Amino acid sequence: MIDSRQVLRYRTRVQQLDRERGSLADTAVLDLGVQETGPDGAMWALAVRGLEPDEADLVWLWTLRGAPHAYRRSDMAAVAAAVAPWSDADAAKRIFDASKPLKAAGIPILEALDSVAAEMRATVKAPMVKGEVSARLHETLPEAYQRFCRSCDAVHLYEMPFRLAAVRAGLELQAHTSPPVLAPVAGFEAASEFPDRLDPVRAYLHLCGPATVKEVAEYLDSPVKEVKAHWPEDAVEIEVAGERRWILAADEAELRGADAEPVRLVGPYDLLLQSRDRKLLVDDAAKAKALWPVLGRPGAVLAGGRVAGLWRPRKSGKRFAVRLEPWGKLTAAERRGVEEQAERLAAFRGVDLAGVETED
Known part of the structure; x- marks a missing residue:
């Protein structure tokens, strides 16, 4: 039987x-x-995996769940094809309540995304702040695409169609901008096909497996029926802690033999914490609530093949420290590992580390 700790070792490895x-x-x-x-x-997610890339080799795009993600710039055309909704039903699920007025107006959802993308492409000829793009599209798109926003006290486009149409329009997000700045990618055209490694269902099963169909659907914001229709033929069933799950056949031996137990300070939105089986990763309800609060997520301490606690950055002026909340006693080696990773984080941020502070 495969248990949760073995799954975490596997995911740490892959x-x-x-x-x-x-x-x-x-x-x-x-x-x-x-x-x-x-x-x-x-x-930081890349740095903690031993990678310090030139940012020019990366591209930031709004893709899965409308969240901003970094990809290899060379993959952009294939990524645009890989993350595109499979059908109108899939697209409707991904844009949530924005689908209702479009359906009421008789506008197919994929057609609506293409319309928003066309307007974006015609509008964004140079880097442009998101709010300005939205204001321009408010003037050109019909009522079915728009809603009244109480927080802004204004009418503008629904958020998810705006985000999911951006990559269809060949627009990238300028890195680390807030508010977001969109920029056109010269000569962009979505690919007609993509390699297996970019297939989001296969990639999830490889990186976050073993998993259920429902978990993959939740990660993609897609209907379970659509994910089932795109389920890989080489996915094999395996039992994890008494539950049926699936993994790519080529990964089964890696799962059973994985022994990776490094010490790492994993960021709050690292892929390791993004899988939809939180109870498998952290089976204590109070600890899970602390790791995944509604607001203000901490990072996770990875040690001994388990999530061993929480960490938060503490910065005051030029002073930078890491606040540690261990879930149990760390070994001397694990404590040294945490201190080394805290030094690594401080160097990543370009500051000196004042120390690692442990909550009592």
Whole structure:
């Protein structure tokens, strides 16, 4: 029987959290996209996997779940094809309540995304702040595409069609901009096909497997029926802690033999924490609530093949420290590992580390 700890060892291994050095080409998480959320976002997720890429070799796109993700720039055309909704039903699920007025107006959802993309392409000829793009599209698109936003006290486009249409329009997000700045990619055209490694269902099963169909559907914001229709033929059933799950056949031996147990400070939105089986990763409800709160997520301490606690950055002026909340006693080696990773994080942020502070 495969248990949760063995699953975490496997994911640590295939997500390459146990390596010290890597290259852009062989960094597997870039196939599914590396989420860019918070100061320790995509670039820290890559750094903790031993990669310090030239940002010019990366492209930031709104893709799965409408979240910003980093990919290899060379993959952009194929990524656009890989993350595109499979059908109108899939697209409707991905844009949530924005689908209702479009359906009421008799506008197919995929056609609507193409219409938004066309307007974006015609509008964004140079880097442009998101708010300005939205204002321009408000003037050109009909009522079915728009809603009244209470927080803005204004009418503008629904958020998810706006985000999901951007990559169809060949627009990238300028890295680390807030508010987001969109820019056109010269000569962009979505590919007609894409390699297996960029298939989001296969990539999820490889990087976050073993998994259920429902978990993959939740990660993609797609209907379960659609994911079943695109389920890989080489996915094999396996039992994990008494539950039926699936993994790619080529990964089964790796799962059973994985022994990766590095010490890492994993960012709040790292792929390791993005799988939809949180109870498998952290089976204590109070600990899970602390790791995945509604607001203000901490990072996770990975040690001994388990999630061993929480960490948060503490910055005051020029002073930078890491606040540690261990879930149990760390070994001396694990404590040294945490301190080494804290030094690594401080260097990544370009500051000196004042120390690692442990909560009582």
